Amino acid sequence: MAAASSRSFEYLEGLPGTVFYKLYQQPATALAIFRRMLPDLAKCFVMALLYLKDPLPAVDLEAWVKPESLRERDNSLSILGRLHILANTTISNNVRAYMVTNPFATSLRQALTGTEQTQPFGVLSNVPETDLISVSDLDEYARRQWEGVLGYMVGTSGLGIQRDANLSKGVKQLLQAGHLVEIRDRRPEITKDGFAFVLQDVNTQVWHILILYVESAEAIGMDSVEVLSFLFLLSSLELGRSYEKKHLTSNQLRTLTDLADFGIVYQESPDASHFYPTRLATTLTSDSSALTNPISGSLSGPTGAGAASKAGSGFIIIETNYRLYAYTSSPLQISLIALFTTLKYRFPNLITGKISRQSIRRAIEMGITADQIISYLTTHAHPQMRKHNASKNASSMGVPPSILPPTVVDQIRLWQLERDRVKATPGFLFKDFVSLAEYEAPCRYAEEIGVLLWKSDRRRMFFVTRHEQVAAFLRRK
Amino acid sequence: MPRAVRGVLIECDPSVKAIILKYDEERHDYVVEDLDDDRHLVIKESQVQNLKARLGKELDEKVMQPDESESE
Numbered sequence: 001m002a003a004a005s006s007r008s009f010e011y012l013e014g015l016p017g018t019v020f021y022k023l024y025q026q027p028a029t030a031l032a033i034f035r036r037m038l039p040d041l042a043k044c045f046v047m048a049l050l051y052l053k054d055p056l057p058a059v060d061l062e063a064w065v066k067p068e069s070l071r072e073r074d075n076s077l078s079i080l081g082r083l084h085i086l087a088n089t090t091i092s093n094n095v096r097a098y099m100v101t102n103p104f105a106t107s108l109r110q111a112l113t114g115t116e117q118t119q120p121f122g123v124l125s126n127v128p129e130t131d132l133i134s135v136s137d138l139d140e141y142a143r144r145q146w147e148g149v150l151g152y153m154v155g156t157s158g159l160g161i162q163r164d165a166n167l168s169k170g171v172k173q174l175l176q177a178g179h180l181v182e183i184r185d186r187r188p189e190i191t192k193d194g195f196a197f198v199l200q201d202v203n204t205q206v207w208h209i210l211i212l213y214v215e216s217a218e219a220i221g222m223d224s225v226e227v228l229s230f231l232f233l234l235s236s237l238e239l240g241r242s243y244e245k246k247h248l249t250s251n252q253l254r255t256l257t258d259l260a261d262f263g264i265v266y267q268e269s270p271d272a273s274h275f276y277p278t279r280l281a282t283t284l285t286s287d288s289s290a291l292t293n294p295i296s297g298s299l300s301g302p303t304g305a306g307a308a309s310k311a312g313s314g315f316i317i318i319e320t321n322y323r324l325y326a327y328t329s330s331p332l333q334i335s336l337i338a339l340f341t342t343l344k345y346r347f348p349n350l351i352t353g354k355i356s357r358q359s360i361r362r363a364i365e366m367g368i369t370a371d372q373i374i375s376y377l378t379t380h381a382h383p384q385m386r387k388h389n390a391s392k393n394a395s396s397m398g399v400p401p402s403i404l405p406p407t408v409v410d411q412i413r414l415w416q417l418e419r420d421r422v423k424a425t426p427g428f429l430f431k432d433f434v435s436l437a438e439y440e441a442p443c444r445y446a447e448e449i450g451v452l453l454w455k456s457d458r459r460r461m462f463f464v465t466r467h468e469q470v471a472a473f474l475r476r477k
Numbered sequence: 478m479p480r481a482v483r484g485v486l487i488e489c490d491p492s493v494k495a496i497i498l499k500y501d502e503e504r505h506d507y508v509v510e511d512l513d514d515d516r517h518l519v520i521k522e523s524q525v526q527n528l529k530a531r532l533g534k535e536l537d538e539k540v541m542q543p544d545e546s547e548s549e
Contacts, residue, residue: 421532422489422497428481429510429519438479453486454517461512463486463519474479 008207009037011214013082020084021103022225023232030107032232036285037083041065042076045098046085050105055089055097123244125274133276135240138266142278145263147332149209150198153181153190154335168261178212190339192367198336199376206280209262213255222251230255234265235284237277244274314382320405322355327382339363340373355408360415370416378403425453428467433460445473484509484519491515496535497528 012033023029034046048064049056065073077098080086087101100108152167153175172188175181180194190198197208210231217227230252237243245253245267256275259265267275315327316337324341328334329349337343340363343353353359363373381403389403402409433439439460446452446464455462464470487497494516501507507528510519520528 419533421493421536422487422529424485424487424525424529426485426522426525427483429484429486430479430481431510432478432480434478442479454488454512456512456514459513461510463517467481471481 008211011211012037017084019225023229024084024101024104024107026229026233027107027111028236029229029232030104031111032235032285033083033085034108036235038079038085039072039076041069041072042080045076045080046100046108049086049098049100050108052099055091055099057091058088058096058098061098123247125242125244132240132242133266138240138276138278141266142263142280145261146202146205146280149175149262150205151332151335152188153194153198154332154339155188155190168258170258171261174209174212174216177216178208189366190368192369192372195339195366195368195372199372199379202280203283206262206264206284210264210284213258217255222254226251227255232285234259234277234281237282239277239279239282242274242276246273314380314386316377316380317382317385318355318377318404318408320407322408322411324353324355326351326353326380333380336376339366339368355412357415360412361419364416364419370412373412374404374409425465427451427453427463427465428470429461429463430467430470431459431461436460442470442473446470482509482519483522485522485525487518487520488516493532493536494518496532500528500531 024033034043038046044064045061049061062073077086081088084101085104086098089097089099091097148167149171152172172181175188175194176183178193179191180197181188182191183189197205200208214224214227214231218224226249230248245256248256256265256267257270259281260267260270260275262280263278264280265275265277315333317325317327319325324337326333326337327350334343334346334351337351337353340359341353341355342359343351345352360370360373364370385403430442436457439457439462443452443455443462446462447455449469451464451466451470453463453465487494489497497507497518497520498511507520507524508518509521512518
């Protein structure tokens with residue numbers, strides 16, 4: 001299962017069973033979950049069971065998996081259970097058996113083989129070929145809107161660079177509600193979560209935003225199930241085709257308008273009779289990556305493939321004297337770098353700056369961590385830096401190759417530590433024990449259950465993170 | 478009879494602990510229990526943020542920093 005979907009998976013997993021029941025009524029949802037959320041082995045199980053009339057005895061199913069792959073089997077079965085796809089039943093003689101639940105089974109069968117029902121995957125509109133928006137235009141639109149969102153978060157406007165992405169109020173509110181930005185002095189400032197968000201790959205970002213959207217939809221009176229199943233429907237549409245809007249409900253139309261702000265769908269105007277899904281939507285539930293143009297491509301975070309495939313995308317050079325050179329003209333990248341660097345010069349395709357104690361502290365005060373900065377720099381390191389270090393590391397086998405100069409990495413971490421002079425842990429201090437014997441027993445007990453932080457035999461005191469069990473222990477005596 | 482007191486355990490350098498104790502002398506509104514070793518003490522939960530801010534500011538002023546001029 002792709003790492004990108006883990007957040008959406010966690011969100012889905014937390015939903016109550018009744019929500020799943022409603023979600024799985026839609027063939028598009030069943031197919032999307034099947035395609036995106038399940039490990040390969042789980043897919044095999046589902047496909048094998050899908051057309052069986054009777055539940056399959058658990059022993060039979062378990063016999064399909066080799067003994068050395070028990071972990072994968074249990075993992076798959078547990079995921080299927082948590083997503084309410086597979087149900088445990090008993091057939092005659094109390095034999096445990098598995099079956100694919102309804103309506104998931106019905107919907108998936110419909111998705112695979114078609115239905116009498118008109119169009120479970122959206123209705124194509126009859127726009128003449130010549131009026132169709134081209135795929136490259138859609139990509140351009142999606143990229144512009146999405147970068148506008150990211151640009152807003154990192155504050156490109158603060159640099160005096162004017163961006164033409166027109167962000168709606170709804171977008172800004174959503175980012176605030178998700179604690180990705182905070183408004184300070186009327187200016188948005190990126191938060192720790194926001195910085196982590198910006199560093200992720202586009203697909204994960206889109207899911208993150210969509211889950212925020214679904215959560216906020218409930219607050220404004222939209223049915224989250226309806227919104228969610230509409231998102232799954234969007235994800236199964238075809239790029240470069242236009243779809244009719246007249247079959248959509250009012251809530252779905254509203255969602256459509258909101259999603260257009262993010263560049264997930266495109267419509268010529270809010271009143272247009274049809275809409276286009278962009279690549280951001282159509283890659284939601286597939287494994288192919290969204291947006292592969294140079295800038296967004298380089299935005300995709302450390303979750304991607306190995307360093308080799310990303311080697312072409314790096315553009316940052318750091319010297320051991322903390323000077324930083326970044327070959328970019330993207331306002332988004334420049335403002336990202338400006339978050340933790342003191343910039344000095346800007347050329348058409350190059351900016352230079354210096355990582356200093358002040359600039360790192362400024363970033364850390366905003367809630368960005370040293371590790372986030374280091375991982376950003378590593379991800380975007382210039383191919384030349386990778387090459388240089390690869391040749392250097394070839395001699396010292398066993399040491400994991402570091403792309404950045406070790407001095408810089410260490411110093412960034414030290415600068416962060418400087419901020420944390422004290423370590424504070426909330427908890428409870430137990431004191432006033434009459435005798436050493438009375439003190440020792442609960443103290444040892446606290447240590448055993450792993451809540452003890454500090455103790456002093458001399459003063460007969462100890463400090464624990466949780467008091468309930470220790471207090472109960474004392475009462476029992 | 479043993480008692481349990483709610484608080485926040487602070488682990489820090491002896492120097493930082495000395496500063497915290499100095500703050501406490503003003504109004505006795507930080508420390509719940511001085512734990513009698515060099516590095517630990519328990520303070521009130523409500524004062525943690527305040528203490529961190531105050532410490533950060535004070536250490537910034539007092540601790541020597543290498544020259545930070547941006548000149549080349």
